[in-house]
Structure formats: structure tokens, C-alpha cells
Amino acid sequence: MLKPPDDGKARAVADRASIFPLEVSRLSFSDRGRTLIDDVSFRMEGRGITILMGANGAGKSLLMRLLHGLLQPTSGTITWGGRPLDVEVRARQAMVFQRPTMLRRSAEDNLRFVLGHLPGPAQDARVEELLADAKLEHIRKTPARLLSGGEQQRLAIARARATDPDVLFLDEPSASFDPASTFAIEELIRRVHADGTKIILITHNVGQARRLADDVVFVSRGRIDTHQPAAEFFAKPRSRTARAYLEGRLDLDALDYL
Amino acid sequence: MSESGSIFSLALGLVLSGDAELWSIIALSLRVSLTAVALACLIGLPLGAFLAVVRFPGRGAAVALLNAFMGLPPVVVGLFVYLMLSRSGPLGVFGLLYTPAAMIVAQTILVTPLIAALARQSLADLHGEYDELFRSLGLSTGATIAALIWDGRYSLSTAALAGFGRAIAEVGAVIIVGGNIEHVTRVMTTTIALETSKGNLALAMALGLILIALALGVNAAVLALNRTARRLAYA
Numbered sequence: 001m002l003k004p005p006d007d008g009k010a011r012a013v014a015d016r017a018s019i020f021p022l023e024v025s026r027l028s029f030s031d032r033g034r035t036l037i038d039d040v041s042f043r044m045e046g047r048g049i050t051i052l053m054g055a056n057g058a059g060k061s062l063l064m065r066l067l068h069g070l071l072q073p074t075s076g077t078i079t080w081g082g083r084p085l086d087v088e089v090r091a092r093q094a095m096v097f098q099r100p101t102m103l104r105r106s107a108e109d110n111l112r113f114v115l116g117h118l119p120g121p122a123q124d125a126r127v128e129e130l131l132a133d134a135k136l137e138h139i140r141k142t143p144a145r146l147l148s149g150g151e152q153q154r155l156a157i158a159r160a161r162a163t164d165p166d167v168l169f170l171d172e173p174s175a176s177f178d179p180a181s182t183f184a185i186e187e188l189i190r191r192v193h194a195d196g197t198k199i200i201l202i203t204h205n206v207g208q209a210r211r212l213a214d215d216v217v218f219v220s221r222g223r224i225d226t227h228q229p230a231a232e233f234f235a236k237p238r239s240r241t242a243r244a245y246l247e248g249r250l251d252l253d254a255l256d257y258l
Numbered sequence: 259m260s261e262s263g264s265i266f267s268l269a270l271g272l273v274l275s276g277d278a279e280l281w282s283i284i285a286l287s288l289r290v291s292l293t294a295v296a297l298a299c300l301i302g303l304p305l306g307a308f309l310a311v312v313r314f315p316g317r318g319a320a321v322a323l324l325n326a327f328m329g330l331p332p333v334v335v336g337l338f339v340y341l342m343l344s345r346s347g348p349l350g351v352f353g354l355l356y357t358p359a360a361m362i363v364a365q366t367i368l369v370t371p372l373i374a375a376l377a378r379q380s381l382a383d384l385h386g387e388y389d390e391l392f393r394s395l396g397l398s399t400g401a402t403i404a405a406l407i408w409d410g411r412y413s414l415s416t417a418a419l420a421g422f423g424r425a426i427a428e429v430g431a432v433i434i435v436g437g438n439i440e441h442v443t444r445v446m447t448t449t450i451a452l453e454t455s456k457g458n459l460a461l462a463m464a465l466g467l468i469l470i471a472l473a474l475g476v477n478a479a480v481l482a483l484n485r486t487a488r489r490l491a492y493a
């Protein structure tokens with residue numbers, strides 16, 4: 001399924017890898033007296049697709065925002081390739097949000113917005129390529145905010161891909177989509193991955209996680225319960241809560257909001 | 259009743275006959291107010307966007323001041339500009355007092371806070387929506403401001419129209435700094451004030467009709483802009 005980068009545009013593997021490993025040490029985030037991320041430490045390499053799973057409110061989106069530097073931790077450190085998380089590191093990453101932000105422009109101009117550094121013809125060529133891969137050519141002139149949910153999500157992924165990121169964060173990219181849209185989005189994610197981009201993705205869709213994951217991080221109540229290779233995780237999760245989650249059982253201890 | 263009716267038909271006749279004096283007054287009014295609004299947009303839009311985007315100490319006070327300046331009394335602005343431009347004033351050497359340029363300066367000062375305050379309001383909402391994406395993309399403050407102004411273009415046009423409505427209708431500032439000199443600085447509002455006091459009601463009424471038509475036109479344009487923006491989901 002994975003194609004090697006075929007367009008010569010993807011940056012060299014070694015160059016991309018310089019942003020890794022991701023090292024998180026004693027990371028905490030509190031807000032109004034609630035500890036939402038609780039003393040988390042882990043290390044992540046620059047290959048593959050990592051899936052974050054866990055119950056609603058577990059802290060997955062929060063953790064992702066912290067890793068991307070959109071939120072400042074209350075304590076603890078995050079380094080990417082030994083460097084602190086600064087603007088330069090963030091510029092090598094991209095994020096697609098749970099509710100994608102569409103600029104008040106056409107679908108095509110949403111892509112051009114992040115391609116301003118490319119001269120005319122190169123920019124045109126890149127736009128064509130991105131639109132084609134996201135299957136959006138027929139609606140390129142449509143205002144992005146009038147696109148369907150699935151189309152908006154594909155456009156958001158294409159726009160993130162346009163920045164040629166070393167890391168792509170995706171927060172539930174196919175929540176509430178039909179199987180065909182979900183498939184289209186997964187295909188697109190595989191393409192980005194084939195560019196050499198590390199994928200970190202949140203999903204509640206166990207089927208999707210099984211299809212995409214190389215490794216799984218299970219988050220529960222602001223902590224990392226387990227971080228395992230995917231095959232191992234789905235066969236034998238090392239956490240009681242994760243087992244309950246996968247089997248669709250309620251583990252009342254894991255739920256904050258009940 | 260019949261008297262005001264005949265004044266009304268005289269006024270309508272003036273408008274329709276293309277009376278040269280009438281139209282030169284209208285042309286000057288438009289030139290002054292449109293230039294003032296253009297300048298006010300050049301200053302006010304980036305200023306409003308800046309206040310919507312950048313956090314700095316004293317920002318709250320700056321916004322409060324801007325909102326207060328939205329309602330500046332035109333005569334006070336006129337007086338201020340008069341003092342600046344009068345021969346003994348700091349800018350007196352330019353000899354701008356009683357010229358259209360002075361009127362443009364006064365109206366620019368009058369409507370810049372209005373345009374900036376309205377821009378800040380609508381761009382603050384837009385910025386709330388775009389902020390995480392722009393930070394994720396590592397956009398600079400300048401690029402953020404430019405993108406917000408472009409994506410907020412419909413609501414900003416509405417702000418510009420509001421500024422034009424205020425500029426074209428005010429009389430206090432232009433009469434002080436322009437002096438209402440025939441063929442030089444007479445605009446619609448100052449002419450109405452003068453001709454009414456002289457009892458020349460037909461000309462005053464003719465200009466009044468034009469002003470009302472302009473006001474209606476501005477409102478229609480705002481309505482059309484809002485409708486287009488909503489249709490394109492750009493609102």
C-alpha cells in the first residue's frame with residue numbers, strides 16, 4: 001500500500017529525521033486546579049503512523065496541542081531532535097484540527113495560501129497535484145466553507161501536506177464520516193505518510209486504528225497507559241483500561257465525566 | 259403644504275436639470291469624503307487588525323479609547339484641525355486651512371476611529387477562529403493581519419461604508435476647517451446649512467434629496483454585501 005515518494009519533492013529522509021526523536025519528560029498541564037495532563041514521559045521515533053486512543057476527555061487533543069506547541073505546558077519539557085519546541089520546529093510540523101479551519105476563500109486558494117513561497121508555475125503544478133490526490137479538482141473554485149464535511153477534511157489535509165511537514169498531527173480526521181469518505185481520508189493519509197512524513201493521529205475508530213497504526217499510545221485520564229506496537233496492542237493491550245476500551249466495555253474508573 | 263410642495267418640485271427640477279453649481283458641490287463632497295474614507299481605511303484597517311491580533315500591555319485601554327473616539331463630535335475634530343492648520347498652528351506653514359485638503363484631513367480623523375473600531379470587532383472574531391491554524395503554520399504578525407483583512411473583506415467593506423456615511427453627512431468639521439467658501443470648499447452639508455439660513459430652500463432641499471439618496475444607496479450596498487457574503491459563506 002505504501003508508495004515511495006515519487007515526485008522528488010519530498011525532502012530527503014535524513015533531513016526529515018533530524019526533528020526526531022521526540023522526547024517528552026514529566027509533562028504536565030493544569031487548568032483551574034485540574035491536572036489534565038499528568039506527569040507524562042515518553043519517547044517517539046520519526047517513522048510510521050502513531051495512533052493516540054483513549055476515552056472522550058482523556059486528554060488526547062490536549063496532548064497533541066502541547067506536542068505541537070500550541071499550548072504551553074505547566075511543567076515538564078518537550079524536545080524535538082534535541083531542540084526545544086520553538087517556531088522553527090513548529091514550522092516543520094502541521095496539524096489538522098478536529099473541526100478543520102477553512103479560510104474564507106475557494107478550495108484552491110486555501111492551498112495557495114500556504115504555497116506563497118513557490119513561484120507561479122511551480123505553485124500551479126503543486127496545487128494540481130494536491131487537488132488531484134485529495135479528489136477536489138471538480139470543486140476547486142467552490143468557497144471552502146461550502147464544502148461538505150468530508151471535502152473540508154480532505155482539503156485541510158491537503159493544505160497541511162502543502163507545507164511539506166516532517167510531522168503531521170491529525171485530530172480525529174474522519175469522525176462522523178461515512179465509510180467511503182473515511183476510506184478516502186485514509187488513502188490521503190497514506191499518501192502523506194509515503195512522502196516521508198511522520199503521522200500522529202487521534203481516532204476512536206478501532207477499525208481505522210487497526211488499518212493505519214504502526215504503534216498505539218493509549219491515553220487515560222491525562223496519563224499514558226501504554227505505548228505498544230499496533231499488532232501487540234490489539235492482541236494484548238498492556239492496560240486494563242485499554243482492554244475495556246477495545247472491547248467496548250465501560251471502565252468507570254477511566255471516565256472523568258461520569 | 260403647497261409652499262413646501264413647490265419647493266420640493268423646484269428642488270427636483272434642480273437635480274434633474276443638471277444645475278452646474280449643484281453638481282460641482284456634489285462632486286466636491288464626494289471627492290472629499292471618498293478620499294477621507296480611503297485614507298481612513300489605509301490607517302484604520304491595519305490598526306484595527308493589529309489591536310485584534312497582538313496582545314500588549316495597555317491594549318485594553320487602547321481599545322476603550324478607540325471605541326470612545328468612534329463618537330467624536332465633528333465640531334471638536336474641526337476645532338482641533340483648525341488649531342493645527344491655522345497660520346499660527348504647528349502645521350500652519352502648509353497653508354491648508356480653508357482648502358479641500360483641510361476638509362479631507364478633518365474627515366479622515368473623524369472616521370478613522372470608527373473604521374478601526376468596527377474592523378477590530380469583526381477581525382477579533384475571525385482571529386479567534388483562525389488563530390490556532392495560523393500559529394500552527396507559523397505565520398508572522400504581518401501575514402496574519404494581511405490574511406485577516408482579506409478574509410474579512412465583506413465586513414470591512416461594511417465598516418468603510420459606515421465611515422463614508424458618517425463623513426458625507428457631517429457638517430461641523432468641514433464648516434470650521436473649510437470655511438464654506440463658494441466654489442472652493444462648499445460641500446452639500448455646509449451649503450444646506452447656509453442656504454437654509456438665507457431662505458434659499460430649493461437648493462438646500464435639492465442637496466438634502468441627494469444626501470438621502472446617498473444614505474439609501476449606502477444601506478443598499480451594505481445589504482447587498484451582507485447577502486453576497488452569506489451566500490458565499492464568507493460572512
Ligand SMILES: Nc1ncnc2c1ncn2[C@@H]1O[C@H](COP(=O)(O)OP(=O)(O)OP(=O)(O)O)[C@@H](O)[C@H]1O
Pocket residue numbers: 031036054055056057058059060061062063071
Ligand atoms: N486549552 C485548554 N485549556 C484548558 N482545558 C482544556 C483545554 N483543552 C481541553 N481542556 C480540557 O482537558 C480535558 C481533556 O480534553 P481533550 O480535548 O484533550 O480530550 P480528548 O481526549 O481529545 O477527548 P475527545 O475524544 O472527546 O476529543 C477536557 O476536560 C477539557 O475540558
Ligand SMILES: [Mg+2]
Pocket residue numbers: 060061062098171
Ligand atoms: Mg479531542
